[in-house]
Amino acid sequence: MIPAAFDYLRAESxxxxxxxxxxxxxxxxxxxxxxxxIPLMKFRLAAPTALIDLSGLGELRTLxxxxxxxxxxxxxxxxxxxxxxxxxxxxxxxxAAVASVxxxxxxxxxxxxxxxxxGDPAADVPAVLVALDATLLLRGPDGEREVAxxxxxxxxxxxxxxxxxxxLEIRVPALPGRGWGFQKFRxxxxxxxxxxxxxxxxxxxxxxxxxxxxxxxxxxxRAVEEALAAGDGVDxxxxxxxxxxxxxxxxxxxxxxxxxxxxxxxxxALRDAGAGR
Amino acid sequence: MRHDVELRVNxxxxxxxxxSRQLLVHYLRETLGxxxxxxxxxxxxxxxxxxLLDGVAVKSCTVFTAAADGGEVVxxxxxxxxxxxxxxxxxxxxxxxxxxxxxxxxxxxxxxGLLLDNPxxxxxxxxxxxxxxxxxxxxxxxxVESVLWAAEHGGPGEAARRVTGADAEVGTR
Numbered sequence: 001m002i003p004a005a006f007d008y009l010r011a012e013s014x015x016x017x018x019x020x021x022x023x024x025x026x027x028x029x030x031x032x033x034x035x036x037x038i039p040l041m042k043f044r045l046a047a048p049t050a051l052i053d054l055s056g057l058g059e060l061r062t063l064x065x066x067x068x069x070x071x072x073x074x075x076x077x078x079x080x081x082x083x084x085x086x087x088x089x090x091x092x093x094x095x096a097a098v099a100s101v102x103x104x105x106x107x108x109x110x111x112x113x114x115x116x117x118x119g120d121p122a123a124d125v126p127a128v129l130v131a132l133d134a135t136l137l138l139r140g141p142d143g144e145r146e147v148a149x150x151x152x153x154x155x156x157x158x159x160x161x162x163x164x165x166x167x168l169e170i171r172v173p174a175l176p177g178r179g180w181g182f183q184k185f186r187x188x189x190x191x192x193x194x195x196x197x198x199x200x201x202x203x204x205x206x207x208x209x210x211x212x213x214x215x216x217x218x219x220x221x222r223a224v225e226e227a228l229a230a231g232d233g234v235d236x237x238x239x240x241x242x243x244x245x246x247x248x249x250x251x252x253x254x255x256x257x258x259x260x261x262x263x264x265x266x267x268x269a270l271r272d273a274g275a276g277r
Numbered sequence: 278m279r280h281d282v283e284l285r286v287n288x289x290x291x292x293x294x295x296x297s298r299q300l301l302v303h304y305l306r307e308t309l310g311x312x313x314x315x316x317x318x319x320x321x322x323x324x325x326x327x328x329l330l331d332g333v334a335v336k337s338c339t340v341f342t343a344a345a346d347g348g349e350v351v352x353x354x355x356x357x358x359x360x361x362x363x364x365x366x367x368x369x370x371x372x373x374x375x376x377x378x379x380x381x382x383x384x385x386x387x388x389x390g391l392l393l394d395n396p397x398x399x400x401x402x403x404x405x406x407x408x409x410x411x412x413x414x415x416x417x418x419x420x421v422e423s424v425l426w427a428a429e430h431g432g433p434g435e436a437a438r439r440v441t442g443a444d445a446e447v448g449t450r
Contacts, residue, residue: 001319001320002298002300002303003298004298005296005297005298006278006297006298007278007297008278008280008297008298008341008343008344010343010344031344034339034340034341034344035321035339038321038339038340038341039320039321039339042319042320043320051297051341053344055344079333102409103324103408103409103410104334104387104390104391104406104408104409105321105324105327105334105335105336105387105390105409106321106336106409108333108334108335109335109336109339109340189405189408190322190408190409
């Protein structure tokens with residue numbers, strides 16, 4: 001399968017990328033790892049007139065730690081994060097989720113920023129970033145702005161990033177030594193999650209719970225968090241994992257089965273995160 | 278739009294003019310005639326098109342040639358040295374790691390990439406490491422044995438080692 005014709009343009013700097021986008025107009029798209037966009041272009045579900053490749057920009061591939069915050073360049077590939085001892089030590093939840101995405105070859109190309117901007121509710125990283133209370137740094141025509149991960153995901157494949165915005169950085173509070181759990185169910189090892197769940201214990205001991213593929217956006221399971229805060233046990237809290245969700249029905253699973261999976265996986269992930277001890 | 282690209286493929290410098298939308302797998306197969314790299318699913322699921330790009334296994338059906346400009350590619354044709362099969366290739370021969378052979382080039386290159394990262398994998402790590410390569414014949418058992426054989430007999434091999442750039446950990450400032 002061959003995509004519709006387009007012009008490939010390699011950005012030499014962020015300023016150059018922005019200038020190219022202004023020049024090429026609304027049907028141009030930014031390209032990162034391409035592992036969501038290129039298949040869509042092959043299926044002709046996307047037919048951008050130009051691709052502005054950001055993958056050569058070193059400033060999008062930095063990983064810094066300042067004042068208890070990890071700052072992950074949006075162009076870091078899954079493989080970079082998997083190989084990073086800093087990520088494994090400071091954000092073990094993210095390290096575990098990233099290592100479970102796709103397969104080795106996909107992780108060698110796909111980027112964390114690309115996964116976020118693509119906004120697929122079946123992707124693991126967006127839900128993990130919601131559970132981690134991450135903040136996203138965007139650069140648009142009017143300058144830079146920050147958006148909380150919780151507010152970034154708007155609808156299926158739709159985010160708060162405008163067509164001219166470039167995601168620069170993902171800022172995550174480091175949580176070494178805190179409990180975490182990541183569970184996902186899939187029919188084959190490289191599949192997208194039928195349902196997944198990320199649990200992160202915060203510095204104050206509260207646990208954040210976010211689910212993959214239980215709504216059109218990463219689904220924050222507030223009912224579970226509130227039940228835990230009210231002193232409910234793991235099973236009682238996990239039983240509320242699908243409350244307020246809107247899981248899709250497709251060939252892999254119907255909504256009722258997804259709701260069931262959400263409860264089972266949430267109980268497992270909560271126990272992995274040390275809840276109920 | 279057309280681009281002048283320069284790549285090193287199996288140690289040989291190649292320069293061509295390519296269209297923006299040309300995929301790396303098509304450049305290898307149709308422009309260079311290296312048909313060992315196969316097109317299977319064409320959607321980055323099956324791994325038949327796996328090559329090493331700058332020392333890392335990638336799916337060449339999902340990389341544009343223009344984006345690989347300046348890169349170093351190793352295909353299955355580039356693994357043997359002076360006509361002698363690489364340890365992974367020899368492992369597939371010794372352990373009968375193939376039947377129809379369609380997935381084999383991708384499987385061999387992917388296993389080579391795995392051994393570059395992890396020279397002594399456990400059987401479980403081989404299975405996980407090859408999850409991006411589908412085989413419809415073997416049931417995988419003999420493939421896992423082939424890769425474990427290779428790990429004991431020289432690992433990824435000289436041709437693959439030669440192209441491994443500094444794929445070090447991402448620096449922390």
